[in-house]
Amino acid sequence: MNAFRLAGDMTHLLSVVVLLLKIHTIKSCAGISLKTQELYALVFAARYLDLFIHFISLYNTVMKLVFLASSFSIVWYMRRHKIVRRTYDKDHDTFRHHFLVLPCLALALLINERFTFREVMWAFSIYLEAVAILPQLVLLQRTRNIDNLTGQYVFFLGAYRVLYILNWIYRYFTEPHFVHWISWVAGIVQTLLYADFFYYYIMSWKNNVKLELPA
């Protein structure tokens, strides 16, 4: 594993820690999109189907378990926890996320590395992850007061994607036959979705003003 990949996994983990900190400690999910969180839970469930069948490494297994457990517990907190759920900004989190699922599934049936259940589910999870941030970005645009933890959560998620691209570039030059169009194209699309957010996040940090996205 190269440094970019490890740094990518760590920023991904950090984003989850930041979100859990906000939800578990501050008991607030204000500014967080339940739609995006539900999509992530579905992404991890579909991608990690092989968790107990196909062993890669202890690191891999532990990280998969962490992402599965955290994504489902975040959804549980936002839906069921009696204090946290009251802070959920339901009225502004209106993105029709169900309409992302079917096109991603159709695309996975058409474009996959092998036409097997596991590979189709894997491709589906890659496509769905690429667009899963959309409800969160829409909610941020509608949020007048984006708190620091919410901004940091999305920033770390975006950083994780940038680092994964650097990891692929590194692997392309160091590993023979490392060509993976599905994850690369979907990963680049996913990263581009953060471009606008990154711009305003860095500007707000540079000018030391509160983060706000233009509607």
Added chain:
Amino acid sequence: SSNQRDHDEL
């Protein structure tokens, strides 16, 4: 692309 079978990335 055969090593993708292992899906070693998260």
